[in-house]
Amino acid sequence: MSHDGHHSIVIPAPGPEFVPHTVAHHFDSPVQEFQSMKLGFWLFLATEILLFGGLFAAYFYFHEAFPETFRVGGAQLDWRLGAVNTTVLLVSSWTMAMGVRCAQTSQKQKTLMFCALTLVGAVAFMVIKFFEYKAKNDHGLVVFSELFSGYNEATGQLAWFKDYDGVMANVPHGHMFFAIYLTMTAIHGLHVVIGAGLIIWIMKGTAKGRFHAGYYLPVDLVGLYWHLVDLIWIFLFPLLYLVP
Amino acid sequence: MSTNVPVIDAHPTISEPPKNYLNCSRGFMSWAGTLDHKRIGIMYLIGVSAAFLAGGVFALLVRLHLWEPHGMLFTNETYNQIFTLHGAFMVFIFVIPAIPGSLGNMVLPLMLGAKDVALPRLNLLSFYLWCGGTLLATLAIVLGGFDTGWTFYAPYSLYTDQAVVSIGLGIFLLGFSSIFTGLNFIVTTHKLRAPGLTWFRMPLFVWAIYATAILQVLATPVLGITVLLVAFERLYNIGIFDPRLGGDPVLFEHFFWFYSHPAVYIMVLPAFGIISELVTVHSRKPLFGYKLMAFSALAIAIISFLVWGHHMFTSGQSTFAMFAFSFLTFFVAIPTAIKEFSWVATIWKGSIALNSPMLYTLAFLIIFAIGGLTGVILGALNVDLHLHDTYFVVAHFHYVMMGSIALAFFAGLHHWWPKMFGIMYDETLAKIACALIFIGFNATFIPQFIMGSQGMPRRYATYVPEFEGYHHASTIGAVILGSGVALMVYYLLASLLIRKPAMQNQWGGVTLDWLTPTPPPLENFATPPSVTTEVYDYSTLDYESLRTPVR
Ligand code: HEM
Ligand SMILES: [Cu+2]
Numbered sequence: 001m002s003h004d005g006h007h008s009i010v011i012p013a014p015g016p017e018f019v020p021h022t023v024a025h026h027f028d029s030p031v032q033e034f035q036s037m038k039l040g041f042w043l044f045l046a047t048e049i050l051l052f053g054g055l056f057a058a059y060f061y062f063h064e065a066f067p068e069t070f071r072v073g074g075a076q077l078d079w080r081l082g083a084v085n086t087t088v089l090l091v092s093s094w095t096m097a098m099g100v101r102c103a104q105t106s107q108k109q110k111t112l113m114f115c116a117l118t119l120v121g122a123v124a125f126m127v128i129k130f131f132e133y134k135a136k137n138d139h140g141l142v143v144f145s146e147l148f149s150g151y152n153e154a155t156g157q158l159a160w161f162k163d164y165d166g167v168m169a170n171v172p173h174g175h176m177f178f179a180i181y182l183t184m185t186a187i188h189g190l191h192v193v194i195g196a197g198l199i200i201w202i203m204k205g206t207a208k209g210r211f212h213a214g215y216y217l218p219v220d221l222v223g224l225y226w227h228l229v230d231l232i233w234i235f236l237f238p239l240l241y242l243v244p
Numbered sequence: 245m246s247t248n249v250p251v252i253d254a255h256p257t258i259s260e261p262p263k264n265y266l267n268c269s270r271g272f273m274s275w276a277g278t279l280d281h282k283r284i285g286i287m288y289l290i291g292v293s294a295a296f297l298a299g300g301v302f303a304l305l306v307r308l309h310l311w312e313p314h315g316m317l318f319t320n321e322t323y324n325q326i327f328t329l330h331g332a333f334m335v336f337i338f339v340i341p342a343i344p345g346s347l348g349n350m351v352l353p354l355m356l357g358a359k360d361v362a363l364p365r366l367n368l369l370s371f372y373l374w375c376g377g378t379l380l381a382t383l384a385i386v387l388g389g390f391d392t393g394w395t396f397y398a399p400y401s402l403y404t405d406q407a408v409v410s411i412g413l414g415i416f417l418l419g420f421s422s423i424f425t426g427l428n429f430i431v432t433t434h435k436l437r438a439p440g441l442t443w444f445r446m447p448l449f450v451w452a453i454y455a456t457a458i459l460q461v462l463a464t465p466v467l468g469i470t471v472l473l474v475a476f477e478r479l480y481n482i483g484i485f486d487p488r489l490g491g492d493p494v495l496f497e498h499f500f501w502f503y504s505h506p507a508v509y510i511m512v513l514p515a516f517g518i519i520s521e522l523v524t525v526h527s528r529k530p531l532f533g534y535k536l537m538a539f540s541a542l543a544i545a546i547i548s549f550l551v552w553g554h555h556m557f558t559s560g561q562s563t564f565a566m567f568a569f570s571f572l573t574f575f576v577a578i579p580t581a582i583k584e585f586s587w588v589a590t591i592w593k594g595s596i597a598l599n600s601p602m603l604y605t606l607a608f609l610i611i612f613a614i615g616g617l618t619g620v621i622l623g624a625l626n627v628d629l630h631l632h633d634t635y636f637v638v639a640h641f642h643y644v645m646m647g648s649i650a651l652a653f654f655a656g657l658h659h660w661w662p663k664m665f666g667i668m669y670d671e672t673l674a675k676i677a678c679a680l681i682f683i684g685f686n687a688t689f690i691p692q693f694i695m696g697s698q699g700m701p702r703r704y705a706t707y708v709p710e711f712e713g714y715h716h717a718s719t720i721g722a723v724i725l726g727s728g729v730a731l732m733v734y735y736l737l738a739s740l741l742i743r744k745p746a747m748q749n750q751w752g753g754v755t756l757d758w759l760t761p762t763p764p765p766l767e768n769f770a771t772p773p774s775v776t777t778e779v780y781d782y783s784t785l786d787y788e789s790l791r792t793p794v795r
Contacts, residue, residue, distance in 0.1 A: 026362075047427075048465075052469075053465070054470065150481065173489060
């Protein structure tokens with residue numbers, strides 16, 4: 001594309017280890033670019049919240065419908081692991097915020113360090129999640145190997161819900177709690193993974209010196225995304241592990 | 245509205261045609277990888293038009309099948325697939341993206357005096373998500389088809405042995421395409437307005453697209469999660485919509501209509517926007533009640549979140565809910581009626597030019613009055629218990645979706661065609677096509693109102709012989725309608741070959757979109773415009789531009 005007659009706006013790099021930022025051609029000023037991206041991203045976050053809103057609505061509906069199922073089901077989750085994971089995410093939100101702060105003040109090495117710490121948090125979260133899932137698997141509450149094997153109309157058996165210990169035997173539709181638990185935490189886990197990928201991307205850019213006091217927008221946005229991932233977990237944890 | 249700089253190219257003596265967004269670069273990748281909102285708009289236009297034609301073929305097949313009471317062409321199962329394809333293609337792939345994707349992309353940044361939309365990459369992504377969704381929907385046909393109706397009601401959509409997952413994921417992608425378009429337009433409207441272009445100087449098309457965008461962003465995620473949940477049901481029996489597993493199919497209906505009622509306004513608000521522009525330009529008169537029009541668009545957007553239950557009067561929801569939803573439905577009618585009256589009042593004593601965009605606009609005004617009022621009839625609780633799931637409902641929503649929205653799309657297309665391509669189509673053929681479409685449309689759906697009120701149920705492959713006459717009338721109407729559309733396709737495509745030059749300002753518009761050269765250059769304005777006058781101020785019209793042909 002040619003920009004005959006238009007000269008682009010360049011934000012200079014604050015030091016030799018950084019690269020300047022060129023404002024996209026259709027913006028009149030860096031401020032306009034910054035505000036546009038920021039507004040757009042907030043709107044995107046709103047859609048994420050609404051997406052989860054549907055899941056929360058389903059949660060509340062069936063919590064009302066089968067309170068016993070949710071009480072007994074919730075008791076099968078290990079609230080200590082949940083609490084550890086909550087702490088991990090909260091701390092990682094803090095390290096992310098510090099990372100953004102350091103990007104804003106052109107502290108390249110520190111930005112990298114805080115991003116790496118956040119990444120560690122993401123990995124720790126997923127590892128703990130894995131062991132939680134494994135425990136559910138071992139008790140037959142979510143048999144992952146048979147997740148897609150369907151429902152047997154004749155026997156009334158759901159392939160992935162075996163409940164070896166019979167803990168849910170006395171409540172109606174025992175699988176319901178675990179179906180909702182699995183769906184909500186898996187979609188949340190997917191967001192954690194995506195967030196981790198974004199953080200890696202940010203770290204690459206930081207290493208190349210693209211982000212500094214003059215231009216730190218992507219770091220800022222990924223930070224917001226990470227806080228959202230954290231925020232959603234803050235709701236999931238009490239609803240799934242504690243409320244029942 | 246006028247600008248402080250003369251932006252129209254006034255040097256017709258230079259032989260080389262001026263560079264514009266169409267001829268500035270060539271080759272496949274210069275289109276497929278473009279970030280220019282106008283080129284993306286054109287790609288959307290091609291895409292949604294193809295979807296409309298495909299959906300139209302399905303519609304004609306449905307109507308032909310119903311020529312005979314026991315059905316003429318297909319097995320009952322195939323019939324179910326065909327009407328489902330018709331509905332799903334028309335709703336998700338055509339009507340929802342049509343106006344924002346094509347004309348919105350083309351015109352909105354021009355009207356704002358911007359160089360592009362705020363997030364051009366996201367704009368291209370939105371187009372490719374649309375392609376992906378359409379591909380998955382088409383793939384679903386190959387994978388065995390789907391027969392759930394466009395509404396995917398559980399539990400049938402959970403049990404039927406067909407490609408529901410593929411189409412479901414397709415709709416998920418289409419949903420995000422729509423969300424990203426809306427998000428982009430909100431940001432663009434907030435941040436990229438030209439100096440002096442205050443909110444109440446924005447053309448109403450911008451207001452309409454803005455109100456639509458709010459709905460796209462706030463309602464569509466719920467559809468996204470709903471189709472995902474249906475896919476999960478089919479993949480691993482999550483159970484929340486499945487009564488065998490303790491789930492509740494009515495919950496699906498709530499989720500679905502929580503999106504899909506606002507979605508009807510996602511579809512119709514852009515159409516309102518087009519009509520608002522066209523009535524003023526072609527009557528050369530400022531819009532009657534401009535602020536009221538802007539606020540009523542927002543009011544519609546807000547109230548539309550509160551009425552979804554009117555699709556569920558027979559689902560067994562509580563009496564209180566039925567009462568509340570019925571009451572709120574009547575409320576929507578108020579801002580909607582404000583719009584209709586404002587358009588009519590705008591034309592009143594105007595200097596009306598009966599060219600083809602205006603004819604489509606007039607057709608819209610007549611058809612939408614009927615479509616909107618029959619909605620109010622359906623919103624009345626006791627009446628709806630009788631009319632629900634009959635052809636009356638089918639006729640109602642075709643009066644709004646086909647008769648109003650598609651016609652407004654055609655109107656806008658004819659209005660901005662000379663702007664987009666710098667050429668004119670054959671006006672005589674355009675008028676004939678418009679007449680065919682108007683006559684054919686009414687002939688198709690008036691019999692359906694009558695049949696419906698007498699109890700003809702929708703979505704049936706066969707019917708009792710008493711209705712045969714009405715079905716004949718309806719099918720004949722559909723053929724007339726189809727021939728009108730075919731004629732339109734013909735002369736629009738032909739105009740691309742004949743290349744009869746349009747005027748710089750073909751109709752005499754005074755909003756910024758008419759103040760750039762035609763077709764617009766790559767970044768829209770030679771010098772950044774600024775706005776100094778009120779909107780639709782025809783005293784600022786530069787008559788020279790009406791007589792200057794495009795080179
Ligand atoms: C303005 C554009 C409108 C559009 C695009 C539209 C679209 C639709 C569609 C698609 C349906 C059928 C859904 C289905 O079951 O497949 C429908 C039904 C309905 N519409 Fe509209 N509509 C519009 C305006 C209105 C208005 C203004 C009202 C009332 C104030 C209204 C009230 C209703 C009601 C009550 C039903 C449910 C009928 C039933 O299923 O029993 N609509 N509309
Ligand atoms: Cu509705």
